[in-house]
Amino acid sequence: MTTIKDLAGIVGVSHSTVARALNDHPAITPAVKARVRAAAEAHGYIANAAARALRVQSGALVGFVVPDIEENDMAAMAKAIAECVNATGRQLVVACSGDAPERELAHVRALVGARAAALVLMPSENPLPETLALLGRLPTVQLVRRVAALAAEAFVFDDEAGIQEATAHLLALGHRRIGYVGGSETVSTGAARLAGYRRALREAGLAEDPALVSTVAPHGPAAAGAFRLLFEAARPSAIVLGGPRITLGAAEAVAELRLNVPGELSLVGFGDRAWMRWWGPGLSTVALPARELAQACGSHLVDLLRAVPRQGEAEGQAHAGALAPGLMLRGSTAPPLRGATAPPLRGATAPPPAGQAARKVPRPRPG
Structure with missing residues (x-):
């Protein structure tokens, strides 16, 4: 895969100049920007979204960690939540834990490291203490299952x-x-x-x-x-x-x-x-009512991303929604x-x- 370093060698400018040109920095002349973009298109350069997310305060990603995605309900929920997330200009990333606490931790750690904006989690039976600690660093919503040790909003079926x-x-x-x-x-x-x-x-x-x-x-x-x-x-x-x-x-x-x-x-x-x-x-x-539950969860998640308080809900208070x-x-x-x-x-x-x-x-x- 073509990198910024490769483009710098092709165009004959520095690595930093290529990066600034791709980000439309005003210090780079239109002619250099045009040369860099033409080279990027010709050589199939794709921006590293994860690396970019590490450089910003709020990431462009929202995580969705579930035991598996084979269930029809999980696929329908992922689609509904993705629609809500996309409306904020972010992308949903799905990870499967297999209900294994160690794998769950690995996914949560990776999402926190990539500066994910938020996380929707169908928790395993006993999340590891390190997982719970990491989840305290970003907005989290529980879906379908609820773990009492995790002080996060929960949207579940009755x-x-x-x-x-x-x-x-x-x-x-x-x-x-x-x-x-x-x-x-x-x-x-x-x-x-x-x-x-x-x-x-x-x-x-x-x-x-x-x-x-x-x-x-x-x-x-x-x-x-x-x-x-x-x-x-x-x-x-x-x-x-x-x-x-x-x-x-x-x-x-x-x-x-x-x-x-x-x-x-x-x-x-x-x-x-x-x-x-x-x-x-x-x-x-x-x-x-899988889609309805996911839509309610996604709507609340968008409120969290936009820092919109829920009416009648004190800051930090866990919310629980249930659909029969x-x-x-x-x-x-x-x-x-x-x-x-x-x-x-x-x-x-x-x-x-x-x-x-x-x-x-x-x-x-x-x-």
């Missing part, structure tokens, strides 16, 4: 409400042996979703059966194995799933076990992917074929008419 509504729907259909497969309680999202399942049972006057609950790493193979073990050991009449990848793993297990859904088992997934519409009878699922998911009902839930049933519970979601789908509109809720 995961508890989403799973509670899904479980209540199954209770209203007459299910009493309802299983749950979700992520670890050590992560804020996993803890909130399991709390929603437990709340629905508690409000229905049912005791939790530990044999009907399984928490695993949010990956397809682990989820498929946990789903198979839970179904074969506890024989629930319905299962609620607590994550998009967990839902994918469960769908694979259903195919391997050749289960009749909803005849043998009613199923409610998490997230709303295109394949869920065409899977079997159509998969009922907890649909997330909506329950998308398709054909994967039905009353149990056998076992005791009960009248619909108060506030539970009834199934849609045959051939139709229903969706609750996500509602903004304070954190």
Whole structure:
């Protein structure tokens, strides 16, 4: 790649003269600027944006650090946040931590070193102390997950409400042996979703059966194995799933076990992917307002970049925003074929008419 030093040799001027010419410095004559720019264009010179960012007080970059970008929701969120960031003349840089605290630290350190203007973070389970210290040096917003040790604004889904509504729907259909497969309680999202399942049972006057609950790493193979073990050991009449990848793993297990859904088992997934519409009878699922949440996060981030205070919020006070998911009902839930049933519970979601789908509109809720 052509460098400023290369251009200096081509044009026959000093390194500093080339740099000033490219930055349109008034001390450089128009003729020299023209020669430098012509050489830069002819030899494919590209300015080093990271190096330039190191020379300015506020960087041209905004970081977005997430476990991975394979999830459709993460891609949609990145696009929405990028649109907000681009409006300020900055660029969004995406980095994947793989949920590894050491890798997370490396990305945060690099962004701080490049004088990034701000950072959006989907934190790992236990960020390292050095990571937390570095994050205190630039405006940071937490997205989807929340870590109490990080004193930064958080924009999350109301995961508890989403799973509670899904479980209540199954209770209203007459299910009493309802299983749950979700992520670890050590992560804020996993803890909130399991709390929603437990709340629905508690409000229905049912005791939790530990044999009907399984928490695993949010990956397809682990989820498929946990789903198979839970179904074969506890024989629930319905299962609620607590994550998009967990839902994918469960769908694979259903195919391997050749289960009749909803005849043998009613199923409610998490997230709303295109394949869920065409899977079997159509998969009922907890649909997330991903773009809406990212837009709210991006709007707040822009306010931080512009130093605009939020109305009614004291300086340094953490803000928490939450959006409630909506329950998308398709054909994967039905009353149990056998076992005791009960009248619909108060506030539970009834199934849609045959051939139709229903969706609750996500509602903004304070954190």
